[in-house]
Amino acid sequence: MGNYIPNTPAEQQEMLKECGYSGFDDLYRDIPESVLLKEPLDIPAANSELSVRRIIEDMAEKNVVYRHIFRGAGAYNHYIPAIVNTIADKEEFRTAYTPYQAEISQGVLQTIFEYQTDICELTGMDASNASVYDGAVAAAEACEMCRDRKRSTILVSGTVDPKTVSVVKTYSFGRDVKVILVPEKDGVTDLAALKELLTPDVSCLLIQHPNYYGNLEPMEEAVEAVHASGAKLIESVNPVSMAVLKTPGEYGADIAVGEGQPLGMPLSFGGPYLGFMATGHKMMRKLPGRIVGQTVDCDGNRTFVLTLQAREQHIRREKASSNICSNEALCALRAAAYLAAMGPDGFYETAVQCSSKAHYLQEKLAEAGLPPVWPDQEFFHEFVTACPDPAKVLGALASEGILGGLPLPGGRILWCATEMNTKEEMDRAAAIVKEVTGA
Amino acid sequence: MKLVFERSRAGRGTQYLPENDVPRRLPKAQLREKKLHLASLPETEVDRHYTELAKQTHGVNDGFYPLGSCTMKYNPQINEEMAALPGFTKIHPLQDADTVEGCREVCDTLEKYLCEITGMDAVSLQPAAGAHGEFTGLLLIKAYHRERGDVKRTKIIVPDSAHGTNPASAAMAGFDVVSIASDDQGCVDLESLKAAVGEDTAGLMLTNPNTVGLFDPNILEITRIVHEAGGLCYYDGANLNAVMGIARPGDMGFDVIHVNLHKTFSTPHGGGGPGSGPSGCKAFLAKYLPGKGAEGSIGDVRSFGGNFLVAVKALAYILSIGREGIPAAAENAVLNANYMKEKLKDIYPLAYDRTCMHEFVICLEELKHQTDVSALDIAKAMLDHGIHPPTMYFPLIVHEALMVEPTETETKETLDEAVRIFRDIYDEAVKNPEAMHEKPLHTPVRRPDEVLAARSPVIRYAFED
Numbered sequence: 001m002g003n004y005i006p007n008t009p010a011e012q013q014e015m016l017k018e019c020g021y022s023g024f025d026d027l028y029r030d031i032p033e034s035v036l037l038k039e040p041l042d043i044p045a046a047n048s049e050l051s052v053r054r055i056i057e058d059m060a061e062k063n064v065v066y067r068h069i070f071r072g073a074g075a076y077n078h079y080i081p082a083i084v085n086t087i088a089d090k091e092e093f094r095t096a097y098t099p100y101q102a103e104i105s106q107g108v109l110q111t112i113f114e115y116q117t118d119i120c121e122l123t124g125m126d127a128s129n130a131s132v133y134d135g136a137v138a139a140a141e142a143c144e145m146c147r148d149r150k151r152s153t154i155l156v157s158g159t160v161d162p163k164t165v166s167v168v169k170t171y172s173f174g175r176d177v178k179v180i181l182v183p184e185k186d187g188v189t190d191l192a193a194l195k196e197l198l199t200p201d202v203s204c205l206l207i208q209h210p211n212y213y214g215n216l217e218p219m220e221e222a223v224e225a226v227h228a229s230g231a232k233l234i235e236s237v238n239p240v241s242m243a244v245l246k247t248p249g250e251y252g253a254d255i256a257v258g259e260g261q262p263l264g265m266p267l268s269f270g271g272p273y274l275g276f277m278a279t280g281h282k283m284m285r286k287l288p289g290r291i292v293g294q295t296v297d298c299d300g301n302r303t304f305v306l307t308l309q310a311r312e313q314h315i316r317r318e319k320a321s322s323n324i325c326s327n328e329a330l331c332a333l334r335a336a337a338y339l340a341a342m343g344p345d346g347f348y349e350t351a352v353q354c355s356s357k358a359h360y361l362q363e364k365l366a367e368a369g370l371p372p373v374w375p376d377q378e379f380f381h382e383f384v385t386a387c388p389d390p391a392k393v394l395g396a397l398a399s400e401g402i403l404g405g406l407p408l409p410g411g412r413i414l415w416c417a418t419e420m421n422t423k424e425e426m427d428r429a430a431a432i433v434k435e436v437t438g439a
Numbered sequence: 440m441k442l443v444f445e446r447s448r449a450g451r452g453t454q455y456l457p458e459n460d461v462p463r464r465l466p467k468a469q470l471r472e473k474k475l476h477l478a479s480l481p482e483t484e485v486d487r488h489y490t491e492l493a494k495q496t497h498g499v500n501d502g503f504y505p506l507g508s509c510t511m512k513y514n515p516q517i518n519e520e521m522a523a524l525p526g527f528t529k530i531h532p533l534q535d536a537d538t539v540e541g542c543r544e545v546c547d548t549l550e551k552y553l554c555e556i557t558g559m560d561a562v563s564l565q566p567a568a569g570a571h572g573e574f575t576g577l578l579l580i581k582a583y584h585r586e587r588g589d590v591k592r593t594k595i596i597v598p599d600s601a602h603g604t605n606p607a608s609a610a611m612a613g614f615d616v617v618s619i620a621s622d623d624q625g626c627v628d629l630e631s632l633k634a635a636v637g638e639d640t641a642g643l644m645l646t647n648p649n650t651v652g653l654f655d656p657n658i659l660e661i662t663r664i665v666h667e668a669g670g671l672c673y674y675d676g677a678n679l680n681a682v683m684g685i686a687r688p689g690d691m692g693f694d695v696i697h698v699n700l701h702k703t704f705s706t707p708h709g710g711g712g713p714g715s716g717p718s719g720c721k722a723f724l725a726k727y728l729p730g731k732g733a734e735g736s737i738g739d740v741r742s743f744g745g746n747f748l749v750a751v752k753a754l755a756y757i758l759s760i761g762r763e764g765i766p767a768a769a770e771n772a773v774l775n776a777n778y779m780k781e782k783l784k785d786i787y788p789l790a791y792d793r794t795c796m797h798e799f800v801i802c803l804e805e806l807k808h809q810t811d812v813s814a815l816d817i818a819k820a821m822l823d824h825g826i827h828p829p830t831m832y833f834p835l836i837v838h839e840a841l842m843v844e845p846t847e848t849e850t851k852e853t854l855d856e857a858v859r860i861f862r863d864i865y866d867e868a869v870k871n872p873e874a875m876h877e878k879p880l881h882t883p884v885r886r887p888d889e890v891l892a893a894r895s896p897v898i899r900y901a902f903e904d
Contacts, residue, residue, distance in 0.1 A: 003767055007851050011851055019778055041684055041762045052755055056521045056545075057526075062540040063540065066529075089519070094707045097506055103886065103887075107495040110492055111710075114444070124473050127899070171611075174577075174613050244471055266528040267529060268527060269542045269743070269744065271746040292898065293896050295888045303888075320610075326701065326713075347477060353456065423460040
């Protein structure tokens with residue numbers, strides 16, 4: 001039975017004696033008698049490693065693993081080169097704590113510095129933090145960066161992922177900040193409605209591009225309208241799309257955020273994932289969480305350290321820019337290792353294949369009787385089709401080992417294709433759909 | 440060493456994807472014009488880059504890591520293998536419920552065990568870290584008072600010894616923070632607490648054992664005072680490792696808690712994360728928990744169900760050590776701390792000289808006064824001996840503090856060797872104080888210029904083009 005306690009019972013007794021204690025009970029004299037547990041915990045007895053393996057493998061086997069996935073909606077199935085796992089499994093990285101002692105943490109610190117550089121490059125921004133919990137939290141934290149005494153209302157486009165909206169609302173409940181949803185029109189943000197809602201108390205607009213439906217938003221018009229009103233614009237992006245799409249920096253967004261999972265993190269039933277955040281020089285000191293900076297050591301060697309810590313909870317306590325302490329450092333390392341392995345050409349090719357395959361799938365599904373809901377909208381790797389009976393279509397696909405798109409209210413399905421989907425697989429999916437629809 | 444971008448040579452790389460088998464299609468407009476700089480490296484170079492970086496990183500497996508308050512215990516390998524099962528890693532979070540029964544079982548089982556260990560009635564695995572769990576728990580307290588129409592309860596009481604995340608989380612949840620002084624034993628000063636509570640008290644946040652490593656013997660009185668004033672009691676589970684299986688926060692009078700799976704339950708810290716900070720509560724607050732879709736819930740605090748793979752690792756750990764191993768881990772964590780404390784206290788003055796829990800705090804104010812050797816100097820000297828230093832300058836109520844947490848997974852020999860090194864360093868500090876300011880001498884880099892880093896921030900690599 002593994003309890004990972006190396007000292008033998010005899011050694012433990014010897015140590016107790018050396019310290020002047022007659023037994024373990026002596027160590028707990030400060031705990032009131034009435035609070036001490038009298039019975040063993042009601043959890044199973046210790047298990048051997050082999051038994052633990054059996055128990056947990058049995059659990060894993062109860063899940064259905066799909067080899068063919070056309071579902072995204074915030075979690076994306078991408079190829080992860082083997083080297084990414086090798087790097088993330090290195091025990092020095094995996095078992096280290098936050099790099100407080102720079103002299104023996106240069107490895108972790110440099111990987112974060114390189115990650116920050118990658119995120120700035122992807123988003124076209126100047127400054128990135130070391131990560132937050134996930135993309136939705138990144139959006140919520142960005143909203144907080146924009147708030148000030150005069151401007152406290154947050155606008156969120158109705159085309160933002162509903163999970164992100166939910167998290168922004170939860171964080172806003174904390175700060176007692178009002179959140180208003182901007183209506184959608186034709187699958188994108190309703191610009192006319194947005195302009196109406198941009199009152200002087202609005203601090204920011206959170207917009208997602210490509211949006212929840214996969215559609216490209218009218219970003220230029222949105223940025224112009226928001227800035228004209230004196231508010232800030234937060235753009236949530238899919239990092240893979242950044243290889244081909246115009247960046248938040250190019251649009252003039254104030255903050256870029258997003259879910260970093262597509263950069264080398266497996267689907268993993270929702271986590272651990274990676275929230276990235278980047279901004280311009282102006283708002284750099286409002287970023288939450290850790291930031292790694294470059295400096296020199298006393299011998300003049302390039303050295304990396306945690307920096308701008310005056311923003312953080314361990315210094316500023318209730319006046320900190322955020323409460324974040326632990327982040328998603330190993331996921332940030334995964335993202336950096338993924339980008340280093342793929343390189344500019346491989347990463348660009350990934351984005352091209354995502355877009356190409358999604359467009360191919362859209363055509364095939366249309367031929368199979370599932371027409372796009374917004375045929376005129378430009379999209380990246382997700383799109384929505386009409387579907388009178390989503391359960392029937394998705395059931396037919398599932399019975400062939402294919403995870404179809406995500407059913408949306410109103411007889412619609414949100415589909416996603418990535419570099420993982422082959423032409424053959426898409427043709428087969430379309431054929432199954434066709435049989436159901438009778439098109 | 441070189442940055443990954445400085446190793447890069449245009450045109451180099453490894454192709455991981457097959458050729459595109461459908462017609463090339465990109466959106467017609469809104470395309471990127473700005474050049475995207477990423478490193479171009481063959482796989483051999485990528486591998487060597489990260490291997491070199493790993494060599495410049497100190498993890499738990501590289502040596503003793505007595506970083507107080509962080510519970511740097513050994514991270515069992517079986518946990519990693521279980522979390523890497525394709526039956527978990529390849530599951531889309533939005534799959535239909537009948538295809539994720541195994542994931543559900545992992546979560547339900549872990550939630551049940553965490554309830555039992557903490558004495559709570561319900562747990563949500565959604566919070567992704569300890570501070571995230573604190574924020575969540577405080578929103579539960581807020582929702583509870585709001586629903587009762589008790590809107591004047593706007594204040595959260597936090598001892599001055601608390602982790603910085605406590606007041607920061609309270610502020611994020613919209614509360615005003617009332618800091619109360621600790622008594623001369625580092626525990627909650629009951630008179631200060633009585634004076635602080637009132638009709639505006641939403642709750643109290645407490646770590647117990649507290650941040651000086653002591654179990655507050657007045658715990659029942661403390662939670663009673665807060666409850667009688669109409670407030671709720673929040674338990675910061677950062678230090679649960681000292682008492683798990685021995686005593687439960689739920690039996691001490693706490694209503695809401697978080698636990699750190701990445702401390703107490705052996706999941707690795709990953710150089711800063713991912714962690715997992717499940718929130719637990721008593722039945723009367725259960726409906727407010729996030730991620731459960733219950734009527735009245737505070738909503739989600741992140742997407743999906745939480746850091747699921749971390750939950751798998753924690754479950755593997757609990758199944759491995761079982762009901763006997765949990766209190767045994769606590770007892771040995773406390774024993775190892777007391778053992779080191781007793782072997783050091785004749786030269787390293789203790790902030791509080793009594794039986795400690797899983798960690799103890801050294802106060803080097805006197806040494807600093809006499810020799811100008813600071814807690815920082817002592818800590819930096821340890822780096823030359825392959826030991827990760829204790830937590831420095833925390834808690835804030837102890838000057839020149841070093842907080843030592845050996846954990847239960849270290850052998851007696853490791854503790855003895857660390858004690859010898861601690862003592863040698865002290866001797867050197869007394870004999871040659873000047874030299875201490877130069878430490879460390881043998882690390883990959885030496886003391887960094889942190890002022891320069893903050894004054895002229897360079898936080899990304901600048902490409903030439």
